[in-house]
Amino acid sequence: MNDEGRPRRRRIRRGAVAGATAAVLALLCCSGGTAAFFLTELGGESAEVMTPMSLTCEEDHTVDVQGDMPRLSWYGERQLRNAAVIIKVGQDMKVPPRGWVIAIATAIQESGLRNLANSTVRQSQNLPNEGVGADHDSLGLFQQRASWGSVTQRMDPAYAARKFYEKLLAVPGWQDMPLTLAAQKVQVSAFPDAYAKHEDVAGQIVDALAGGAARTVQIGRRSVCDAAADGKIAASGYTAPIPGGVGSGFRTASRPRHNGVDIAAEKGTPIRAAATGRVLVARCDPDSSGNHSCDVDGYPGKGGCGWFVDILHAGRVITRYCHMVRQPRVTPGQRVAAGEVIGEVGSSGNSSGPHLHFEVHGDADRSSRGAIDPVPFMAQRGAPLGPEE
Template sequence: MLQPSPPRKRRGRLARSGAASMALLAVAGYLAVQYVTGGAGAPGCKVASGEDGRAGYEFTPEQAVNAATITAVGTARKLPERAVTIALATAMQESALRNLDHGDKDSLGLFQQRPSQGWGTPGEIMDPTYSAGLFYDHLVEIPGYLDLPLTDAAQRVQRSAFPYAYAKHEPGAELLAAALTGRSAATLTCDGRPGPTPDKGPDAVRAALVRDFGHTVLRPAGAEVSDGTDAGTGTARFAGASEERTVTVPMTGGSGAAGDRETGRRGWQVAHWAVANASSLHIQRVTYAGREWTAGNTDSKWYPTGGGTKGAERAAGAVRITTSR
């Protein structure tokens, strides 16, 4: 038996109610996407092209930390930027740069490696430094991997059921690799809002530096901790220095133009690494090569320091990482 149609006014109310529900769902979906990709609604990070700044990639602080670790493990092995790009694109596809404790079958971690297939114990795979290192171990064994299309190189390591899925991540991975290897200066920024992690202070920063880069590369014994005052004067170097601590990481390299370029690149890698870890390690300020990033700025940019940037690129000095106590 046919039911009578609702009155016209009721139909209008139903239509308006349905439209409102759809609008709310759309807003909720937008906010969810913004949080996952590190958009304006989240304490996000972004990297821009060093050429014209038009191309960009947005991501969350969690993703930034993992991307920085993957990059540091690769450069500590003196692997080329292309290897880092392949690793980043692979992790972007496999886990969205998140250290997942679940996956298909027994897959785990950034690269969704499987204990049952000989990739290590669950505990080892869940260690980003270990899992990134193991990925690189397999990657460098592929003959001519640097000349292969990115998706082919990644697939030969991962043996995925979706062998062509890695290709779509190549543009974003290239931007991340350029910034996190230090080739592209002052291009990675984060809001830097403190995260819920308990690790903070200069000791936590130095431990994380050693974890990702290793003792040999950064020579952490030379990383000094200051209390934020100028030696001999007792005057505060930064505003609010009584509530801050600074880790100074010296940057030294070879002589000549080539040595200066390598030193500058390594310095920007550490500086960008520090910004990527700002939320997790409660880092408030990073200074290098005449430029400074400060947590909490709404525009989240690298600004010239008081002395300007002229000549700073040629004599970059040290990376200064200032944390909350």
């Protein structure tokens, strides 16, 4: 992790795991994947899945509103320039990067990052706009009502962003709230859960425009890059599920069906939700003989994930947490916040020692086909698994 003495500009470093940790983890044996799972309890949240971008993490990267916009497949130049204005206003106001992500996600939901006017404004006033909104007198990127300012003010992206941030900063504890709750405190929307599905894309936009800033964590009055551990939440909305280095990795030559990574920890170590989401499954996975024997330590070859939890996040991402010591603290359908404790490390199921088997799946696919390598995924969200080189 980064410390006080590191320079302000920092870069992701992946790779070497401390020797002692690797030696311990090399002895662990856990479920080789999820090929045997036939689970279909997926919900209806939908969002386009984006490929994470490889970026440095530069806290002092000032957004150039007038400069060239990056080429991103899901939004055009005009929309990204609006996003740049939102971020730049946040930078000028000294709002932590988490606020930028919340603001971008809110504007995606409210306007698709377009400066929308209603039909009356388009007919009666000669104001620049990028489409027609449909909600009464709501205007601009955040579809703000008349109480937020004049028509001209609300149609100014910089003014609209500033008003959003002013209201956000007035919400006690906003940085520790799930994105959808923080956004709702500002917007008071008729659809309060709608913002959540844009969180992952908003983080990627912030990263693309602000040098990886969605990976920063606010600790006191300073921002630290890639320090989302022990429950600290990165601006992207992600945190490491437990501290510790990765030993047995994703689909290695010796374990090609290992669809996650293993992180050694003492039995009883709290396991935290990697991001805000909805619990899909929280139960005992039967062993290879079909027995639900998760309340005792497992052994190599036993089969099964033991006590485990699956959580669905924004962007149709699913995370899985296996080998818990006892029944999880959460239940299917429950909403959990990033960093919320969902269970404790154990050795149930196909395991030879206490550890967390952690998986990430894309496109809401809980089978082995949807599994992706958790190490680069989490690193690109400011919540790296294991120590830096």
